Amino acid sequence: MKAIAIRQYGGPEVVEFTDLPDPRVGPDSVLVQVRAAGVNPVDWKVREGRLDGTFDVHFPLIPGWDVAGVVRSVGGAVTEFAPGDEVIGYVRKDSVEHGTYAELVAAPVRTLARKPAALDWAQAGGLPLAGLTAYQSLVKALRIKAGETVLVHAAAGGVGHLAVQIARALGARVIGTAGPRNHAYLRELGAEPVAYGDGLAERVRELAPGGVDAALDLVGGDAVAVSAGLVADPARIASVADYGVAARGGHYVWGRPDSADLTALARLADEGRLTVTVASTLPLAQAASAQALSAEGRTRGKIVLLVD
Incomplete structure (x- = not known):
């Protein structure tokens, strides 16, 4: 072959x-x-x-x-x-x-x-990989529920754009970080975009004055530290890029092969809620x-x- x-x-x-x-x-x-x-x-x-x-x-x-x-x-x-x-x-x-x-x-x-x-x-x-990472972070680690507000760091990337859609399918409000060129794209996916970089926490609070219920870090750097100032419960922070999140009380996520989770993703796609x-x-x-x-x-x- x-x-x-x-x-x-x-x-x-x-x-x-x-x-x-x-x-x-x-x-x-x-x-x-x-x-x-x-x-x-x-x-x-x-x-x-x-x-x-x-x-x-x-x-x-x-x-x-x-x-x-x-x-x-x-x-x-x-x-x-x-x-x-x-x-x-x-x-x-x-x-x-x-x-x-x-x-x-x-x-x-x-x-x-x-x-x-x-x-x-x-x-x-x-x-598969990106979808499972997003799904397992949101559903299994963060346990996102309808009506909650979720902050997704690097929301326009491979995992991020799927995380936005999955969170929306769960009934959550999504605030997503991205560069300005991707803001219109995030709105199309159903997220409220914010620019990353200095002052991110303040920009998020302009949209969610009381902070957010959960945060998903897909980029590393200071994303977990910023999230810690926006989320009341550190157990509602997950990262795929920062091992140190566990020391703060959050979850480090490495997507696992799982037929049932893959099937759930496929079902969302066939229902028109995930692309x-x-x-x-x-x-x-x-x-x-x-x-x-x-x-x-x-x-x-x-x-x-x-x-x-």
Whole structure:
């Protein structure tokens, strides 16, 4: 199969488009013909070796954890899916080696759900990691309820634009930080935009004089500290970027593969309450360029690799 291989840590120059053996399919896995693979910041961070102390990494490795595609075959113990089924998945395994930047991926059934019909392949490929991170932060960590006000830092990004929509679907009011060029976009999603940077807390209080009920940090920096001055209960602060949030009484969130949560996201999409903004699509062979674009940190929505 054609795939992206990384044989050593480094910059975009170590990304190789090559032929690799087809993956083996275990008894509780399915073989997915990849149609789209979302590009996430964690992908280039893996390439640079930043997660070397977190995961066992085996070279050559295929990067990528997001997938949308068609089931080609199933393992002997699989009853959930059949060949021909269209699926999405957050195919994060216990080690980094066999990822989704490839024509084929062997995916454990625990990482998969049925593809929402409302999303095209590119949108579906961009949903799993970012969608699960947003959903699990809002629903499981922050326990957002209807009528609450939520502050989302970096609300126009890959996770952020999904968090805005999920919070709105839960019945919450959303205040989202973003640069001025993304303010109209956030209004379209149903959020009230504020500019990030110095004076953020004061700008938020102009919209919510009593502060906010909960805050979700997707950018790091001083976002958690600012949130602490706006949220009465520190347990209502979650961050995906700042480990130190736990010391303040909040929640550090790393999205987990979860079929039920993926299914909930797919249901929101099919109900018309969640969509995925795709900033750009590139062919699999241009994965290095896609990762470089992601590393710039200015993407509105998602970058997705398309696989023929």
